[in-house]
Amino acid sequence: GQNIDQPTEMTATEGAIVQINCTYQTSGFNGLFWYQQHAGEAPTFLSYNVLDGLEEKGRFSSFLSRSKGYSYLLLKELQMKDSASYLCAAMDSNYQLIWGAGTKLIIKP
Amino acid sequence: NAGVTQTPKFRILKIGQSMTLQCTQDMNHNYMYWYRQDPGMGLKLIYYSVGAGITDKGEVPNGYNVSRSTTEDFPLRLELAAPSQTSVYFCASSYTKDSTDTQYFGPGTRLTVL
Numbered sequence: 001g002q003n004i005d006q007p008t009e010m011t012a013t014e015g016a017i018v019q020i021n022c023t024y025q026t027s028g029f030n031g032l033f034w035y036q037q038h039a040g041e042a043p044t045f046l047s048y049n050v051l052d053g054l055e056e057k058g059r060f061s062s063f064l065s066r067s068k069g070y071s072y073l074l075l076k077e078l079q080m081k082d083s084a085s086y087l088c089a090a091m092d093s094n095y096q097l098i099w100g101a102g103t104k105l106i107i108k109p
Numbered sequence: 110n111a112g113v114t115q116t117p118k119f120r121i122l123k124i125g126q127s128m129t130l131q132c133t134q135d136m137n138h139n140y141m142y143w144y145r146q147d148p149g150m151g152l153k154l155i156y157y158s159v160g161a162g163i164t165d166k167g168e169v170p171n172g173y174n175v176s177r178s179t180t181e182d183f184p185l186r187l188e189l190a191a192p193s194q195t196s197v198y199f200c201a202s203s204y205t206k207d208s209t210d211t212q213y214f215g216p217g218t219r220l221t222v223l
Contacts, residue, residue, distance in 0.1 A: 042214035099151030
């Protein structure tokens with residue numbers, strides 16, 4: 001079956017760094033996406049990886065290891081507005097997104 | 110551009126009632142999707158469309174129907190509402206289905222069936 005695993009909740013301090021991990025099992029693989037979702041709002045796109053390695057975009061970076069079925073999202077210099085859920089999604093061979101349940105990130109002052 | 114818009118934002122239905130969730134996009138995207146999001150669960154694909162006149166089932170299509178008469182609109186129909194359909198429904202669109210193209214989401218419809 002197809003499955004995405006990520007932690008349910010994480011807590012971090014303002015100004016610190018946090019890493020949110022995601023493991024995936026899909027029928028075929030066409031990329032790994034990270035979306036941010038604030039409470040009561042729609043998901044918004046953060047990053048996309050299809051090749052192994054690190055993609056950096058400002059304070060956010062995303063890493064992929066295809067051989068390990070593993071990705072992480074790294075958030076630096078955390079701000080209170082980063083409090084949100086972070087959704088990991090893998091695209092399968094049919095180009096459909098398989099979504100994780102999301103990691104709720106709580107930022108404390 | 111307004112992007113992806115959905116109506117209504119909230120709705121309470123009684124068991125057995127029917128309703129249509131509206132979704133419109135103004136980005137000239139070919140692909141449109143309907144997802145449901147339950148607490149503690151990942152987004153589940155209900156139906157998707159690759160263009161006007163073409164629709165296909167996703168992972169959880171039972172109890173729902175869709176149509177795509179125009180590029181812009183992709184309504185989702187619930188014929189006989191059941192408590193299991195209580196959820197948040199998101200419509201999304203993308204220009205292609207390629208992994209290089211992101212999906213843009215509407216603000217969601219929060220549906221409660223009592």
